[in-house]
Amino acid sequence: MIKTVIFDLDGTLLNRDESVKLFINAQYDRLNKVVGHIPRENYVTRFIELDSRGYVWKDKVYQQLANEFEITDITWEELLQDYICEMKNNCVPFPNLISMLYELKRRNLRLGIITNGKGQFQMDNIKALGIEDFFDTILVSEWEGIKKPDPEIFKRALKQLNVSPNISIFVGDHAANDVKAAQNAGMIGIWKKDIQWSKVEADFIINDLAELPFVIDNINNNMFKSY
Structure with missing residues (x-):
């Protein structure tokens, strides 16, 4: 699961x-x-x-x-x-951001953010979206001293959340820095479609954040069948 x-x-x-x-x-x-x-x-x-x-x-x-x-x-x-x-x-959120986060928290999932950028600047934007309290850990590259696609920043987040990579998902829009990098760290990589890429080798693809809970259901069902 x-x-x-x-x-x-x-x-x-x-x-x-x-x-x-x-x-x-x-x-x-x-x-x-x-x-x-x-x-x-x-x-x-x-x-x-x-x-x-x-x-x-x-x-x-x-x-x-x-x-x-x-x-x-x-x-x-x-x-x-x-x-x-x-x-x-x-700051403009993508559609269904808050409702999606509420649904994930309702399922008792632990949530995190890994973002490249300046520390306080990125935190200000997260707070402006009104989503800071949903997350159990937030890693910003400037403060961490490493940035995506370095697998160490993914491993650091997983360690803070006390969870193994094979039961963890990473969702991002960048083919290399997000999807491939997360997969290299042993995580399931989900690509949120973005116009800068025509094709991305991801485990799953979403157009809208509202799709994510259904993707998680799909992953869980497949995990259950494999046992």
Whole structure:
């Protein structure tokens, strides 16, 4: 029987693409006096391009923006600080997030998060989604000193949850950092479909978080039959 479900954050629980769109449009409005000389569409589109879905940290993004758009009335450091402070106010959850977590807790499953990123920044986003209390452990790569796809970060989470990998699920949107890495650590890898990948070799695939309890039922039934 499955005892534990561990999740990625960005692109899995947090709809980061929509969150970033909300944030950068809000930043443009909030700081219009210093970036208003740039057409909104140009500012928004270029930020999203440079951000590369979160794989480029924002110091590099804002340095590039300031250079390209000749932003001189505010420093890139101040733009970065605005991002750090305000991003949490624009967090968009994926549909059925809360109801899915309630259902998993109702089943007495132990839950965790493993996310790459800056420690306090990721925790602020988790708190903004209102989901922190559902989880028995949360590992953020900056604080752990290791990041996905290193199998050690998965093993560390499993040790904290006191559970073996073969009765544990990992759910994520990234083919290598989430699904394959979790499988390499001995876990069942579930891919939450994402547009960046056309095909992923996962144990199971879901389109919506609401599907996860049914997948767990399927896994449990297959485990029972195998005995």
